[in-house]
């Protein structure tokens with residue numbers, strides 16, 4: 329599957345109007361969420377920034393959620409929203425999914441933790457083996473832990489230390505991957521020989537020697553870097569479709585060449601499917617794009633709203649784990665509650681029919697957005713697959729991070745977010761994010777999204 333060339337409108341954007349609309353909508357949002365502000369002020373006294381994770385920091389302040397059911401969430405001020413954020417792409421089963429809730433309740437009544445294997449871990453591993461075609465699986469508690477183990481395993485298998493990643497990609501917050509996450513344009517260097525840039529304080533500068541970045545969708549640049557670093561690179565970690573700078577699909581043939589180049593250079597290929605896994609197809613990007621990696625990392629949607637992660641690996645890599653050469657540890661790995669949630673998610677909630685529905689709902693959302701973009705001549709385009717989608721505020725298609733930095737209109741994207749929030753759409757904050765649908769999303773939720781987007785389009789273009 330490749331990238332179609334999207335077309336966008338050419339409506340002139342009046343910057344003064346955008347600034348004024350942003351002021352008005354921001355004021356509206358503040359009026360709607362005073363209870364969240366109260367909690368945020370109180371939270372700040374005990375948690376840095378008033379939030380449990382820095383990703384939950386948003387302007388003007390975080391929206392505190394009270395409960396969720398199906399495709400809807402309610403905040404502490406009683407506002408009800410259709411949830412397109414879905415916990416950063418986790419709750420594809422829908423909030424309080426009855427299958428998952430029953431499975432977790434049943435397990436909770438039988439004990440929540442033993443640090444000994446249970447039947448659930450075998451059942452989930454068997455299903456992941458079936459979906460992702462990798463023979464062996466281990467569990468973790470998050471995406472960060474999964475990608476950390478995968479990087480370690482690549483090093484253990486090759487005896488090399490260096491890791492390659494894609495410019496502008498996020499794989500969690502362990503040392504090896506906190507390099508070239510969101511660098512500035514002028515920091516990037518040559519595309520055939522990009523500079524590595526550490527992301528934030530607390531990560532040693534020496535990491536830039538161990539982790540190098542390459543641009544996405546450019547197999548020639550990868551080849552040139554691999555030739556230069558021949559014999560030194562342990563692994564390449566990448567999202568097969570980028571999902572942390574909006575959505576950028578791979579161009580035709582790119583992933584096949586990546587696979588060939590990695591094999592030719594003895595480099596372990598790691599598909600980070602924390603976002604794509606079990607969301608864009610039952611077997612994630614591996615299935616959708618038909619290219620096999622040496623390792624697949626999972627978390628988020630695979631665990632139905634519970635904190636789990638997994639790494640799929642080849643038999644050769646599994647031998648390093650089972651022999652004890654590589655120490656893959658974790659008190660909560662394979663926790664029975666998380667396994668019960670995942671088993672119900674994979675076997676009862678995310679069925680083939682569920683995937684067909686997700687795809688159909690997304691198609692309505694993408695084509696509805698397309699229609700509005702055309703009608704109002706907006707300089708943006710819709711992109712998506714499976715449960716994932718977004719409107720990208722660029723008048724040209726994005727192929728990689730350098731495009732994202734130079735072409736995306738952050739002001740429009742931020743204003744669209746305010747319109748969503750003020751029109752009952754709980755939307756992922758951040759210019760770089762996308763929506764995630766759940767099996768509970770209905771035509772009403774789609775229409776609600778489109779109505780909010782139309783209000784935005786009308787006001788932005790002064791129609």
Ligand SMILES: Cc1ncc(COP(=O)(O)O)c(C=O)c1O
Nearest residue numbers: 470471472498499500602603627
């Ligand atoms: C592609 C990707 N990999 C890894 C992670 C880290 O996952 P977690 O937040 O569960 O540690 C994320 C988180 O958003 C992600 O998007």
